[in-house]
Structures are given as C-alpha cells and as structure tokens.
Amino acid sequence: EAGVAQSPRYKIIEKRQSVAFWCNPISGHATLYWYQQILGQGPKLLIQFQNNGVVDDSQLPKDRFSAERLKGVDSTLKIQPAKLEDSAVYLCASSLTPGRSNTEAFFGQGTRLTVV
C-alpha cells in the first residue's frame, strides 16, 4: 500500500516569512498527526486530527501555527511568520481507528525546514 506522503522534502525560508507543508495520509486512516522534531530531540506532537476534527492541539503555538484537514483526508500545516527556532523536521503520521489493538502510526519522510 502507498505510504504517507509529505511535501516538500526540504524548505529554506527567511525569518518572518510564511511556509506551508502538505500531508497525504494512508487511504482510510482516520487519525492524522503532525509532529515537530528538533535536532537531537524526540518528535513533539503539535496537533492530532480524527477525520476532519481536532482532537488535541494543546502544544500547537497557535499565534503562528495553523493546521487543517479539510474533508478528513489531506492536511496542511502552516507557519506564519516563521522564527529561527521553528527550524526542525515536520513529520506527518496517520493511523487506523477505531480500536487501539490495531494502532500503528505510519510516518511520512518529513519536511526539513530551515529558517535563516
């Protein structure tokens, strides 16, 4: 089966500019996650969707970050304006629901963002 697709793979922007990342989850996966992974750290959950509804966005810096998942399939994550500390790899993952016994999150290759 096709995996989680993310684009772009790499992005370099200047601080205060805007950037958007796109994710296409595995077909049929209701849960979609966005993670931020700063170099040397573990993935930090930014937002979790269940279909097109937000389940958890408690760690999303809402003054500059936004995310949507229209129609419960593809998702976009936007940063506006970007700061130097936003430099990181942004990972998208998806998983099946309901039921926890079959839970496995499948990850995309990530988008590496460099803010200069």
Added chain:
Amino acid sequence: AQRVTQPEKLLSVFKGAPVELKCNYSYSGSPELFWYVQYSRQRLQLLLRHISRESIKGFTADLNKGETSFHLKKPFAQEEDSAMYYCALLSNTGKLIFGQGTTLQVKP
C-alpha cells in the same frame, strides 16, 4: 501528566553484547506502549508494541506497571541494529507521545 522518559541519549555496545534501552513513562491509566525505530535515512517505523508480546528482530519489551517501565532488550546485538530508538505511549484519546530517543551504536 503524560510523559515518556528515555534517560540515555547514546548507547554504544559491541556486536554480540546484550542491549537494554531504557524507557519510563508517566500516565494515570492503562497505557499502550510502543517502540519505534528509525534507521539511517529511513522513516520512523513501528518496532513492537507491548500488547502483542512479540519478539521482533530479536527484540523484546516487557511492560512493568509497578516500575512504570517498558525497557527494550536484545540478548545479542547486531551491527544492523544501529539506529535511533523511540519509546512511545498511546493515551486513551489516541494521543501518541514520544520519548527523546536513544541512539544505539553497535560496533563491530
């Protein structure tokens, strides 16, 4: 608070030596715990989950609720085991939380 702690950033062993990657968690409830692995230039992927009680690539992990731990073990490390390992906790709302990760380096 829901938290996963991996105290070691780097674990370096020789080929054939036993390996134990430590993971402790904090969760008020019955968590589901996982180990994910990231090999060089590959995606993060599931290695094993506690509910399956399985052995994958020779690795096992036992959930110890008394010690709130889920350590990953392998009796004889192989060079191809060199990778980044992440312990993760799944809450009852489907929130998947990762630890900081441990780099396993297996020397020949």
